[in-house]
Every structure is written in structure tokens, then in C-alpha cells.
Amino acid sequence: EVQLVESGGGLVQPGGSLRLSCAASGFTFSSYWMTWGRQAPGKGLEWVANIKQDESEKYYVDSVKGRFTISRDNAKNSLYLQMNSLRAEDTAVYYCARMGWPPDYWGQGTLVTVSS
């Protein structure tokens, strides 16, 4: 069974940093692209970033370019999202998902709140 479990969310002040993690199991992690998406409270879904199996390709939505970094550790079956210079508009539930092309399995999400 495919399982994705996000962690690392919480309350952070504007301008602060946070690192999200996603632990994957039930599939061969190193064989799949992975993705992060997010959902602001009461709003729709937004794609955030994609990463290729060997990290040779990474893509971001414009609003996070230069502030967020997606990475992975295939030995640990883990996906990460380093978020710097956080803004109030980054407040959202962040989901990791396996890229069966399109994203096919999603985790339960972790809430990031950016507020003073």
C-alpha cells in the first residue's frame, strides 16, 4: 500500500523558515518523480514543485521560486521542502504526492501557518 506521511509543519513568523518532510513507503521511491502541492484554508489546490528521480530536474511555481527548495533522499525514501522567507500567503496545508503522472497518491498533509 502506498503511504505518504508529511511532517514539519507549524507556526512560523513572516520571514522565517521551515523544512517539511515526506516519508514514503509501499512503493519504489527512487523510481518516481515526486511533487508538493498546497491548499490555503478554504481555498483550492495549488501545485508547488516537482522533482525528478535523481534530482536532475526541479520545477517550481513562480510564487515560490528562489524561496523554496525541493529535494529528496532516495536512501531514506524521503522528500523534503525547504521553505525560506515565508510570507502570510504561504499559509496552507502542504501535501506531498507520488508522480504516477499525474500525481496519483497524496499524503494527509501538514499545516503551515505564517503569522506574527
Place this chain on the structure above:
Amino acid sequence: EIVLTQSPEFQSVTPKGKVTITCRASQSIGSSLHWYQQKRDQSPKLLIKNASQSFSGVPSRFSGSGSGTDFTLTINSLEAEDAATYYCLQSSTLPWTFGQGTKVEIK
């Protein structure tokens, strides 16, 4: 950026009724259009990929059609468990974009 416009934004349907949701893209995306179901306080679940291919385990009452700029998700014989918000996603061009969502309520 490709804009996806879903209609309607809200639909209330009786059990065993039929739901039709459309997703229109601002430019041609071929068949790179996918449909998700998100129930309250849950993560999205993939229903249909590449416009018309059912994802594993999805009930046959869910079907998708379309290509280019106009796409449709159809739910036949609606069940109570189908109450959710439905989103389309395009993966033709970066940045990937979602439609704004269609909330389906069971009368």
C-alpha cells in the same frame, strides 16, 4: 500560465442522479487533463487521468471525456459518498494549474 475554468462551481443532486462538471482550458492541452476528488478534511484522490483513463480502484460511475480545451467529468448514479469537491489539473505546461473546484452536494 494556462487557466482552467470549471463549471458549475456548485451542484446539488439527488441520489442516483447524474453530475456533469466541465473544465475549460485557456489554450489547448491535448489530453493532459486529470480529475481529483477531495472530501472534507481529506487529501485529493485521483479519479481520471489523461482526460478519460480511470485510475485504479475508481468506481465505474466516474468517467471523463474531452481533448484540446474542453473536458467533462461525469458521475452517473450519484451516491451519498460522492459528496466532495472535484478539481481538474493540467500537466501539459508548467506551471501546472488546477481548476477552482466544483462542490457537489447530495440533496
